[in-house]
Amino acid sequence: MIISRKAIALAAFVLAIAAGARAQVRLTREEYVDRYKHIAVAQMERYGIPASITMAQGILESDCGNSLLSMQSNNHFGIKCKRGWTGRKVYHDDDAKGECFRAYPSVEASYRDHAEFLDSQPRYDSLFAYDATDYRSWARGLKAAGYATAPDYAQRLIRIIEETQLYLLDRPDGLRLWASRTGHAGDPEQWFASQSSVADARAEAAVDPDDYRVTINAHEGYNVYMTNGVHYVLAKENDTFEHIGRLFRLSPRNLRKFNDLKDKRAQPMTGEVVYIERKKKHWEGNSRHHIAREGETAYAVGQSYAIRTRSIEKMNRLKRGEAIAAGRQIRIK
Structure with a gap:
């Protein structure tokens, strides 16, 4: 059977329309x-x-x-x-x-x-x-x-x-914020500053919040995260509290204090959480307990939840440095 060029062209046109219709229904x-x-x-x-x-x-x-x-x-x-x-x-x-x-x-x-x-x-x-x-x-x-x-x-x-x-x-x-996000995309620092919950950080810790509030992006090469209302960064390879302190206008002494470290020579390990504000006395979320993992201590739990080590110890009647049995319920508030 001989198929005319017109028929072939028509078939191609129909296929193109069908392909276009399929493309249009694909959600972005x-x-x-x-x-x-x-x-x-x-x-x-x-x-x-x-x-x-x-x-x-x-x-x-x-x-x-x-x-x-x-x-x-x-x-x-x-x-x-x-x-x-x-x-x-x-x-x-x-x-x-x-x-x-x-x-x-x-x-x-x-x-x-x-x-x-x-x-x-x-x-x-x-x-x-x-x-x-x-x-x-x-x-x-x-x-x-x-x-x-x-x-x-x-x-x-x-x-x-x-x-x-x-x-x-x-x-x-x-x-509403997501719907109007295009108005903030060009100036994320201004937007985050207006939404931030750390307005008092400057007075408490001599930190200039405007220098690191942009958790959307970064400050001096560090992403800034928040848990329990407390801001932190992740230590880089060969990082020191002295280096982090210079970037965030904090003394190494305060950084160690924020992270419950008494050893003046202590330095963060690669990838370790480093709080750049004072941790809270208890968890401010809905949960009341943490299930301990093998080898965890009050310090480790406190670093996970941005809660002071001493507060974890007091709430759970733990001795300083005491290992916690795996599976034990640890009060966090």
Whole structure:
């Protein structure tokens, strides 16, 4: 059979239109966030899971709602069936061939199950000790607890959150802040200063907050993070308290004091948390206890939660330097 050039051209035109239609229905990251951000914020208010983490996981696990799994079964978080799942199931190749995944009647149901899944699984309990604005600790905690097998899972989540400014959703009035973020993108320091909760740091520790408030970016090559309302940095290779102190206008003595170190020669290890403000006397989040890990001390717990070592010891009647039995409940407030 001979096919005319006109017929071939028509067929090509139809295929091009079809391809264009498929391309147009693919959600962008921005469209995905706009569509589902209100659900993530609602789950944060109910469970304490940062909305930025929920959105970043949804973006990563579902490819912005474009993956086959999310389109066929509304599963936006890659949650597998596991024991006790009684809902509908679908099967996809993942770490192994033909693995069982949960299927939901709606995307909203997927988001709700994601929050309930994290809330109900004991291995994720420690995450809820972190503040809802501490997305970095949540990202690292999810990876450490085994949510995903990708070795750079935490870094991927953090990159998505920071590239898309999803951290705005974690703050009060987050939906409005995220919607108006383009007005802040050109001047993040001014925006963060207006939103910061450390307005009194200058008077207490002789620190100029304007020099490091931009946790969105960095100060002098250091990212500045916050947990329990206290700011900290991560020590670099061969770092010293003297070097960090010069950059943040703090004496080495004060830095060691902030980090409960009495040895005047003590120096931070690579990657170690270094608080640049005085730690709190107790945890200000909702959780009341921490489950101790093997070999932990009051100092280690205090550094994790930005709580003074002596406060941890007093609340739990611990001797100085005493090792804590793994699995013991440690009061943090």
